[in-house]
Amino acid sequence: MTQEQKSRTRGGFFSAEGQGPANDSLQLRNGYAAPLDAIPVMGFSRFAHWLGTLAGEKSRSTEGPTCRVCAFFALPGPLLPWAESREQQPGGAQERSVSENGEASFTLLAVLADDAAGVLHLAATEVGDRYPSLTPRIPALHLFEREAHEKYGIVPEGHPWLKPLRFSRPGGPDVGFMDFYRVEGDEVHEVAVGPIHAGVIECGHFRFQCLGEEVMHLEISLGYHHRGMEALLAGGPHRATLPLLETAAGDNTIAHTWAYCTLVEAFAEQLPSPRGQLIRSLALELERLANHTGDLGALAGDVGFLSTLSYCGRLRGDWLNTSAMICGSRFGRGLLCPGGAAFDLDAQLVHSLKDKVAGTFRDVQGAVKLMWDSPSVMSRFTGIGIVPESVARSLGLVGPAARASGLDCDLRRSHPLSGLPMSPPPYKGRSGDVLSRAEARHEEIVNSAAFCSRLLERFLDDGGEEVQCAPFERPPFLKGRSISVALVEGWRGEVCHVGITDRGGRFAEYVVVDPSFHNWMGLAMALRGQQISDFPLCNKSFNLSYCGHDL
């Protein structure tokens, strides 16, 4: 084990001894593993206080770091079914007595991200089958609590909107069958859109409560694409793990596979090859470029501005083909594998990639300029679908949508993975409207293209040496009874994978949180008080994944 690898295992997590709620939790860095028993198991009230202080609405009196909720999930039984019983640990027994029925049957585990400090906070609590809901204090937990409720039947009492999320319970209601929020009144009418849409897109149901053309409320019901992905991943890693995650959200292939590879490397206590890490980064930026370009075109198409739609449609294909030049797959499938990248770049390929990136970027600039120069497009984008910063923060939005509302969150800067050059500062929007979200995408296109060129220069620089980008030769042995969190800033936002290994180094639990899971609620809020005819435009400005949410 090299010195760097050692420091990785040792320096990755730390339980601070100081005072204050922030120091109660296990602090973990992105892409590192910690033993399960390092996670503090708090009593529920202390857990709620800890969550509320770190991730709840900030009042002036509270101090300490501001955190976002990355993941919040339930585990059946106590936290360490595979490890030593925690009874021997000091303080454990008293804290557990909070549970009403005496018998704790579920563990709630929260992963919070402190963007300023670049650390993740983990803590757990044990509850019975009911507990007071945390959503009223921390709205970002809304869907997470519904998910836990659906999975295990745990009832968060006082949850404002406790309903099925993915309709994954056997014997439960069919997908989409639920009571929707209704606005009463003679002049109020209800518009139901989907689950089958006009156009080649995925399934999802939207229920609008409208007064004339004005939307008073939008409720989004998903779950049509639920494949049971997390259940399929448990017991891994196996041969299907990587292909499964490549299709967790198909347009987010690189981000999801990278997060998985990071988890495996963390559990194996090894670092990926630096060159492999650079190739991953290049692929991630190409994925970002392709999707942002396609989105800008689609935004133009939604307001009927056809030239930019056509150009960007073609240019998105050019970006995808650039990915295909590296690995043969337009979505980058099969490119990433634990340890590094499965495909290396030779000097000739690097040169042609450079030309391709520069040429495509130039064309994208032209196509987007066409749109920015049209007053009719600008007037259409401005002031539509506003998500104020406070709403974005309390809902825990991520990615370009959050940045458009003025949140400063970019995992590439706040939680960087090892061996990567620093990416430029992210776009910071002011108004949180469709225009901001479009500008955020354009800004990221500009930054990503420059970043790609710099990366490619680096490949040329160390092209002379024989550097291995290659993966592990054998499947690595994963450390047992550990937890690891991997965060990757995909083009849509934060991709969060949490893995928990059992005694034998297999995934006992694998949690995938797609950025769409955070952001769907943002879309619903953006529509409040808007014209219903602006829904497609708002929807496109978020461009969320249905299957990423449904998993």
Place this chain on the structure above:
Amino acid sequence: MSARILLSLFFVLLSVLLAPLLNGVINRVKAIVAGRKGRPLLQLYYDLFKLMHKNPVYSHTSTWFFRAAPAAGLAATIFALCILPFGPFAALCSFPGDFLLLAGLFALVRFSLILAALDTGSAFEGMGAAREAMFSALAEPILLLSLVVLAYHAGDYSLSNMIGCLHPDLWAANRPFFVMIAIAFFLLLLPENCRIPVDDPNTHLELTMIHEVMILDHSGPDLAFLEYAASLKLWIFCMLISGVLMPSSLTALLAESPPVDGGPVIAFGDIVLATLHTLLPVFGIAVLVGLVESLMARLRLERVPQVLTLAACFAVFAALVLWR
């Protein structure tokens, strides 16, 4: 049957045949501006042919009106074509006050379409019907105003004399008037024919549509009727603008001859020339529509009345020019 009636009949048939080509021209212009090859010029003909060979599907909730509306709409549109002069050639059926009938026929088409849309009971179609009713309520008075001003100018209340008999000298004397009326007609053409910046004929987004969402439930020959009627309506608007903008020296010849058998013989060459003289601006307007669609985004629905207000301004200013 006199040669004149035969000639008018021929021009109605010509219009009926050529109207779907307008869509082809618009789409080709849009494709070229966007750097695409575009669909075939005759695509709408293929589509209509395909739709005519399909079986319609009817929802259980719809009534006989839903089935009758497309046919009624098409019949009314074709009738509107019969009272419209073709360039300098008088309409097949022309009488004082027929311009009111033109507006009335448009209203009838819309009425049947809106009622059929409401008949389906779908939230989408109800929304589309509401939007269509709202915008056409604003557009209709402007169309009538423009036609009345034209009638006042011509001193005659039949379309054939209002726009069919514009002598070049007369036209030159009142150039601003005609240009402004033409602009008003063009601004009416956009919402009335669901073109960008008011409606997007190519969109698949039900929530944003106006006209397209009302015909979502129609299928087979019914849909073909509706599509065809829409292209005829576009043709009629283009002919109106063409009539206002293109005076013809042939009009002198035709106008002076009393509409009875045995009028002066018009040379075949003149007829061909006058036909081209009329068709050229019609397709020119189609190109213009294509350019507008390529260079502009759609307006917010709230802003559509502003386009109509602009059209109203042009019509009012045309009237002021006339009565100055």
